[in-house]
Amino acid sequence: MDIFNQLVDTETFDKVHFMYEIVLILFAVKIAGHISKKLGQPAVMGELLIGVILGPSLLGWLEITPLIEELAEIGVILLMFLAGLETDIDEFKKTAYGSSLVAVNGVILPFIGGFLIGLLFDLSVTTSIFMGTLLVATSVSISVQTLRELGKMQSKEGVTILGAAVLDDVLGIIILSVVIGFAGGESGSVMDIVILVLKILTFFFLVVIVGRFVLPPLFKWGKRLLTTEVILTFGIVCALGFAFSAEMFGLAGIVGSYFAGLMLSLTKFNHELFEKVETISFSFFVPIFFVSIGLIANVAGINASNLLLIVALTIVAILTKLVGGAIGARIAGFSNRSSLGIGSGMIARGEVGLIVGTIGLSKGLISDELFTTTVVIVLATTLVTPPLLKLFFTDTKNGSKTVSK
Template sequence: MQWMDKFIDFTSLKHFHYLFELALIWFFVKIAGHLSKRIGQPSVMGELLAGIILGPTILGWLHPTPLIKELAEIGVILLMFIAGLETDMKEFRKSAFASTLVAILGVLLPFLGGFLTGIWLGFNTSTSAFIGTLLVATSVSISVQTLREMGKLQSKEGVTILGAAVLDDILGIIILSLVIGFTADTNGGGVVDLFILFSKIILFFVFVWVMGKKVLPWAFHKSTDLMTSEIILTFGLITALGFAYIAEMMGMAGIVGSYFAGLMLSLTPYHEELFAKVETLSYSFFVPIFFVNIGLVANISEINSTLLGQMILLTIVAILTKLIGGAIGGRLAGFNQRSAFGIGAGMIARGEVGLIVGSIGLSKGLIPHDLFTATIVIVLITTLVTPPLLKAFFSNHKKIASPK
């Protein structure tokens, strides 16, 4: 094979291997998405499984890399930006009460369930509290994609899920800060950190309101005078990434910032043009990488027999507490039983939020490494069961039940 080495410089080709990896991701995502829809499931189901098949668990053709991880983060930010652009504020206001009930019960039940399960499994109070915090996490991006495919994103249920997920994220961050603050040996530093966190959250929403009402409409109007191409799309991307960065700066998840960026821009005359262009860019480039990356980070082969029982139990608790908590909230808000359980199903996926929370727990020493590995699988399973459950509750659901 020496003639091949002379013909092709494989050493220098390694620097461009990412080109092959990206092409492989896009190809398999589209094929897997197509096959998934052929069997009556949302395409996102196949896209997630593509990551598992291509990743370390089965074929080992792809592995998590800094490039894939960063592109995946942009993908989920843009996915939530699109969700914000699609949100009908009139419907959002109508669903505020329902979203609040779903969020509160969707936080309390998973936290208590995770905490008590951790105690029962023999973990200490700090680790058990963090397990509860981990189960609080919700990644609505999977639900957003599934609901969009089913044409239910702008339904009463869809808007309720979106609103509840935003509140859920805020409550989850507060609980995470409480757990870290009260388990840290800092002589009251935890209380100070918590006060600072609350201040940052309030400051963030003040910033969102001022930018959305005063600055963004003016900035987009002035941008149309610039003599350059795709200025609306560019300013939209700047807004999405900028809001995501500021949310991270304030101690919140970046997806909260991008969602509110889209929400504010949905009130401007440019939202239809912006939505169409961002959707094309996102779903052709960034979003497929996000879905595959979830499968890549979960190397299921690392799970040993000693963790299997804990993983199964925690997974069951993670699914049931979110499903039941969301369903109770939905019923209290006036939805019928099927719609209420559909809302609960939309809150099950932990996705990238669960992985972020898990990594924080590992770095803070709140959970051991083997439990973190099990956490990845729990996150993966909760993410995978969400699309078919949403499909089951919302398919052939012609008449959308609204809250009383």
């Protein structure tokens, strides 16, 4: 260390250390994605695992920092913005019934499963209810990338997963608000829920109004500005602006960015936007998001005392979403294989699960140990999603993509 201090100005090193972190992340994530593809798995699988390898769980070369968190947040927002741009809105409307069934079943089963596991392990009723609420969360950002790699983003199954995820997020936020309200003994909690529902409905109303009547003329005007890359800039402004608005109205930012893309998919600028946003996203921001998921987890710090609880909750988290989503899809008329694929797409908890866990910790609904359990569940469900999607959306006989029935 003394030699290092003599050779390097440590003050300068501390100032520019973030450059080393970004270089390491971007280089490692592309190599890991390549290896994953060589092994027959989606690239995102390796990109997630490299975060675990480089993070505190194994090598300890990287740790989550405010800069990485913020860049990762932009990454997931742009990823969902691209998903919106890719979505066929006519197909989106057609799958509304199936998406609703998938979402509702994917909420009921995980909630009951998490609650019962909590009681089984002698957690309090309030904490058990919160564990059920935690398992309700869904983040399809990882599923979106996997579906894109498999060429299923615009399929009926892919659109159903996206539609179900939006409804799942709304239901999850409402359930979380109810749990926090009653756990805190707030007399106005029922009214708070009513206000929350009204805020959510207002948000979707404003999305349609702005998307239909404000964005098209805004982009036409921007096209005439005498400066460079106006359409790309306006697209990013919309993605971040809609994400910010969604957060202010009580929803996850990724819901806002997805609907920003969905509204812009109706304009003549959608193809130009998609190509340019895809380049900037997957060359910088999205890789940082994938790695950040692995960096958050420190599986090396798991205590043997709560290992059984972690295993039980993880199994329940995976199976209840898989089965719940599959049942809803099967009722909606999908084939068995497609139904299981749709259920698989709902498994990952991702950043939404982490947000719910953080809220529970801040409100005193779960302990620090249970928050660690939450992080492990998020990591496990996120890692299992890509290979399951590949399994159910690929014909194992000849490797071709399955066709919806």
